[in-house]
Amino acid sequence: MSELAIQTEQLTRTFGDFTAVDRITFDVKQGEIFGFLGANGAGKTTAMKMLTGLLTPSSGTAKVSGMDVYKEAEGIKRNIGYMSQKFSLYDDLTPEENIEFYGGVYGLRGQELKQKTEELIRSVGLEKFRKKLVRSLPLGWKQKLAFSISIIHNPGIVFLDEPTGGVDPVTRRQFWERIYEVSNQGITVFVTTHYMDEAEYCDRVSIMVDGRIDAMDSPDELKRTFNASSIEEVFIQLARSAERGEG
Amino acid sequence: MNPIVQISGLSKNFGKVEALKDVSLEIFDNELFGFIGPDGAGKTTLFRILTTLLVPDIGSASVLGMDVVSDYKKIRPLLGYMPGTFSLYQDLSVEENMMFFASVFGTTIEENYDLVKPIYSQLEPFKDRYAGNLSGGMKQKLALSCALIHKPELLILDEPTTGVDAVSRKEFWEMLHVLKGEGISIIASTPYMDEANQCDRVALIDKGEILNINTPKNITSEFKKPLYGLKHPNKYELINRLRDFEYSDSVHPFGEFVHYTDERGKIDTDELKNYLNVNGIREPIIKQIDPDIEDMFMSLMKPEEMDV
Amino acid sequence: MNSFKGFVTKEFKQIFRDKRTLVVLFGMPVIMLILFGFALRNEINNAQIAVLDLSKDAVTRDLTQKLASSEAFQLNTYLHNYDEVEEVFKSGVVKEIVVFEKKFAQRLTREGIANVQVITDATDPNLANIVQSYTGAIIRDYTQELNYQGKVLEQGIQPVIKMMYNPELKSVNLFVPGLIAVILMLVSALMTSISITREKEMGNMEILLVSPLKPIHIIIGKVLPYLVLSVINVITILVLAHYIFEVPFKGSYALFFGEAILFILTALALGVFISSVTNNQQTAMMISLAGLLLPTVLLSGFIFPVESMPAPLQMVSHAIPAKWFLIVVRSIMLKGSGIEFLWMETLILVGIAMFFMTLSLKKFNVRLQ
Numbered sequence: 001m002s003e004l005a006i007q008t009e010q011l012t013r014t015f016g017d018f019t020a021v022d023r024i025t026f027d028v029k030q031g032e033i034f035g036f037l038g039a040n041g042a043g044k045t046t047a048m049k050m051l052t053g054l055l056t057p058s059s060g061t062a063k064v065s066g067m068d069v070y071k072e073a074e075g076i077k078r079n080i081g082y083m084s085q086k087f088s089l090y091d092d093l094t095p096e097e098n099i100e101f102y103g104g105v106y107g108l109r110g111q112e113l114k115q116k117t118e119e120l121i122r123s124v125g126l127e128k129f130r131k132k133l134v135r136s137l138p139l140g141w142k143q144k145l146a147f148s149i150s151i152i153h154n155p156g157i158v159f160l161d162e163p164t165g166g167v168d169p170v171t172r173r174q175f176w177e178r179i180y181e182v183s184n185q186g187i188t189v190f191v192t193t194h195y196m197d198e199a200e201y202c203d204r205v206s207i208m209v210d211g212r213i214d215a216m217d218s219p220d221e222l223k224r225t226f227n228a229s230s231i232e233e234v235f236i237q238l239a240r241s242a243e244r245g246e247g
Numbered sequence: 248m249n250p251i252v253q254i255s256g257l258s259k260n261f262g263k264v265e266a267l268k269d270v271s272l273e274i275f276d277n278e279l280f281g282f283i284g285p286d287g288a289g290k291t292t293l294f295r296i297l298t299t300l301l302v303p304d305i306g307s308a309s310v311l312g313m314d315v316v317s318d319y320k321k322i323r324p325l326l327g328y329m330p331g332t333f334s335l336y337q338d339l340s341v342e343e344n345m346m347f348f349a350s351v352f353g354t355t356i357e358e359n360y361d362l363v364k365p366i367y368s369q370l371e372p373f374k375d376r377y378a379g380n381l382s383g384g385m386k387q388k389l390a391l392s393c394a395l396i397h398k399p400e401l402l403i404l405d406e407p408t409t410g411v412d413a414v415s416r417k418e419f420w421e422m423l424h425v426l427k428g429e430g431i432s433i434i435a436s437t438p439y440m441d442e443a444n445q446c447d448r449v450a451l452i453d454k455g456e457i458l459n460i461n462t463p464k465n466i467t468s469e470f471k472k473p474l475y476g477l478k479h480p481n482k483y484e485l486i487n488r489l490r491d492f493e494y495s496d497s498v499h500p501f502g503e504f505v506h507y508t509d510e511r512g513k514i515d516t517d518e519l520k521n522y523l524n525v526n527g528i529r530e531p532i533i534k535q536i537d538p539d540i541e542d543m544f545m546s547l548m549k550p551e552e553m554d555v
Numbered sequence: 556m557n558s559f560k561g562f563v564t565k566e567f568k569q570i571f572r573d574k575r576t577l578v579v580l581f582g583m584p585v586i587m588l589i590l591f592g593f594a595l596r597n598e599i600n601n602a603q604i605a606v607l608d609l610s611k612d613a614v615t616r617d618l619t620q621k622l623a624s625s626e627a628f629q630l631n632t633y634l635h636n637y638d639e640v641e642e643v644f645k646s647g648v649v650k651e652i653v654v655f656e657k658k659f660a661q662r663l664t665r666e667g668i669a670n671v672q673v674i675t676d677a678t679d680p681n682l683a684n685i686v687q688s689y690t691g692a693i694i695r696d697y698t699q700e701l702n703y704q705g706k707v708l709e710q711g712i713q714p715v716i717k718m719m720y721n722p723e724l725k726s727v728n729l730f731v732p733g734l735i736a737v738i739l740m741l742v743s744a745l746m747t748s749i750s751i752t753r754e755k756e757m758g759n760m761e762i763l764l765v766s767p768l769k770p771i772h773i774i775i776g777k778v779l780p781y782l783v784l785s786v787i788n789v790i791t792i793l794v795l796a797h798y799i800f801e802v803p804f805k806g807s808y809a810l811f812f813g814e815a816i817l818f819i820l821t822a823l824a825l826g827v828f829i830s831s832v833t834n835n836q837q838t839a840m841m842i843s844l845a846g847l848l849l850p851t852v853l854l855s856g857f858i859f860p861v862e863s864m865p866a867p868l869q870m871v872s873h874a875i876p877a878k879w880f881l882i883v884v885r886s887i888m889l890k891g892s893g894i895e896f897l898w899m900e901t902l903i904l905v906g907i908a909m910f911f912m913t914l915s916l917k918k919f920n921v922r923l924q
Contacts, residue, residue, distance in 0.1 A: 350561025
């Protein structure tokens with residue numbers, strides 16, 4: 001196994017004559033928390049779709065968990081976890097049933113699945129909610145549950161697409177502590193967010209503008225390079241230069 | 248100053264869910280007032296009552312001096328409202344959306360062009376584009392222009408910046424300041440705590456209850472304990488060690504820092520540094536810092552109720 | 556009034572921009588008419604029959620020959636006695652058995668009357684009915700022939716069956732009025748309810764409610780475009796029916812369109828009503844399809860005659876606007892009836908329309924709850 005969780009070179013995707021992602025090259029190390037920032041329409045979603053094997057690139061190369069996005073999309077899907085703000089939890093099933101379903105999808109069976117389910121319910125603190133429908137859970141708990149389910153199969157990488165949108169500040173922090181925990185276990189975390197303070201929690205951050213990666217470094221280094229007091233300032237400096245207009 | 252919104256003892260339930268619990272407050276003329284709170288705090292319900300779209304269960308509310316229940320017909324034309332789910336007509340162009348909302352409110356773009364110009368002029372290069380093909384930030388600008396087109400006395404904006412990137416958010420607030428300068432009163436809600444500083448006064452709201460109402464400055468000055476910011480490359484370990492500390496009160500990651508309060512209040516930072524050094528956190532940076540709205544919000548929040 | 560105009564303009568723009576829906580809306584009547592006209596016709600071809608000839612004379616042989624040589628029938632077998640009847644039906648191939656009584660020709664010439672028994676396999680009642688009618692028609696033809704030849708006097712051969720107004724039993728004549736009802740329900744009720752609930756889903760309804768537009772403006776603005784589309788669809792169906800299937804139109808066009816608009820208004824009111832009790836497009840669509848379209852197809856007499864339904868279903872069918880509309884339109888088109896014969900049905904339609912319009916206006920809330 002390579003030390004790199006994600007490795008891209010000149011990765012590009014065009015739609016007609018529109019270049020959504022423009023020759024991006026970057027590496028993400030195993031176990032790293034990697035913040036993937038960018039303005040609306042900068043190309044984050046398209047890039048993310050290519051890395052998760054949902055969209056074939058137009059040109060360039062990319063390897064995720066050592067697998068090629070062109071040839072081994074199915075293998076990649078088995079080796080990654082994914083959670084988005086519009087969660088994938090079933091509202092009309094209980095947490096237990098959701099866990100069992102997704103566990104089943106990733107090939108967990110019998111005793112192993114049972115044990116995993118117990119473990120997960122306990123680690124999220126959902127003992128009292130196990131028989132309630134997910135619909136009735138507070139938003140923050142749903143997100144914690146969705147995150148835990150997304151890593152039920154011990155993937156090498158987990159992709160989080162704006163995982164903390166709209167939740168209260170305390171839950172948001174609890175969520176990030178879970179991220180630290182997971183990263184400490186060696187799982188790579190690839191995360192997008194609109195909360196600029198959350199960018200500071202990442203080991204490294206990339207900022208996309210007009211389909212390109214215009215900056216990539218640790219938060220401290222970025223602030224130093226751009227002579228800014230926060231990542232938000234760096235972001236605003238870069239995004240203001242965007243030419244795409246935000247169309 | 249003249250109150251333009253007066254709310255007293257307002258409650259609203261949806262089945263078993265208490266969306267608003269005994270809310271009372273006043274908002275004054277030409278204020279830029281913010282409701283800050285996470286999803287599900289009750290912001291949207293409150294706004295729908297103010298826009299006369301919902302009737303409260305208990306309590307009363309008046310807008311522009313008129314009762315939201317009995318005088319709803321008189322209130323409605325004076326409001327500019329941007330609902331949280333509002334997504335314009337995707338299959339109409341920018342200009343057609345504007346013309347539609349102008350005509351619905353019995354006016355024309357030309358008539359109130361001066362008011363919307365600072366915002367709408369940014370959209371004019373794209374006026375033939377379908378609203379469905381605009382980016383998040385542009386959509387918000389168009390929605391704001393549509394809400395403004397009939398020159399309302401009061402703008403009510405429900406989470407106008409949600410899901411929009413930091414740059415567009417900043418620009419959006421800049422536009423609101425311009426509008427306030429034109430004499431329009433503005434009520435807006437947001438889940439982004441840092442946007443509180445853009446408002447004249449804010450109400451912190453959570454689980455249907457108002458936690459605090461004040462100017463952003465006064466709210467943070469009410470933070471009772473001295474607040475310390477700590478920094479170390481291994482943030483995860485830093486958090487865990489701080490939690491283990493015997494006098495630990497609250498520990499929250501906060502951007503590049505970890506915010507810490509101590510049960511004893513003011514402390515000797517060397518003592519804490521020593522503790523950390525002994526426990527594997529070498530040479531942490533520790534300094535006393537000023538709290539911000541988010542620190543205050545977290546200290547006021549009640550813990551999540553576990554029995555649903 | 557200016558705001559209302561703006562609203563209607565917007566509605567038309569949205570409808571014409573949604574190309575896919577537009578194709579469905581205008582293509583559907585054509586496709587359905589062709590389907591019903593060609594594929595689902597009730598005419599029969601080569602239905603297998605058996606003959607039990609207890610007389611075996613010149614007339615019965617002649618008649619058997621006539622039946623067998625018709626395109627509708629194919630002679631499968633001859634039976635020898637009654638005991639074989641059930642056996643033959645059980646095999647499932649034979650749909651009808653024709654029994655000539657003893658001394659058929661003799662009775663016919665002496666008494667001027669002779670009996671034919673027509674036994675049909677009614678496991679498929681529709682088919683049985685049609686087979687029976689065809690047989691009747693062929694026998695009647697033959698009798699007439701005999702009459703001309705002066706061989707038989709007076710009554711001739713029983714049974715005498717007469718098919719009026721639709722002598723060729725062309726099913727397309729019956730389907731066209733039913734099709735009009737279905738299309739109008741679909742376009743008027745379904746599309747209206749979807750279009751209003753979409754405003755709710757997108758959050759635009761909140762703004763419209765807060766705006767100076769009155770609820771009645773919103774309702775009329777929403778239904779007007781679909782009224783126009785519906786009328787265009789009716790004309791399309793009539794033109795196609797006339798030129799491709801030669802369906803007759805005997806009555807007054809003015810009366811026909813008056814009744815059609817009455818029915819459209821009922822359907823539109825139903826659409827508005829549905830949208831006032833639902834909050835998303837999916838539910839609105841399900842209610843429209845299950846609650847309006849299915850009854851219109853199944854219980855209005857469009858496909859299955861109301862008379863052959865069990866009593867409770869007949870009661871239900873009275874509440875279905877399409878049932879009355881169907882009676883009216885069939886009478887106008889095929890019989891040329893005027894309002895003097897149709898006033899009762901028309902009044903019932905007016906009643907239903909008024910009821911749902913009032914209901915939907917009352918239900919259309921000025922608030923969100």
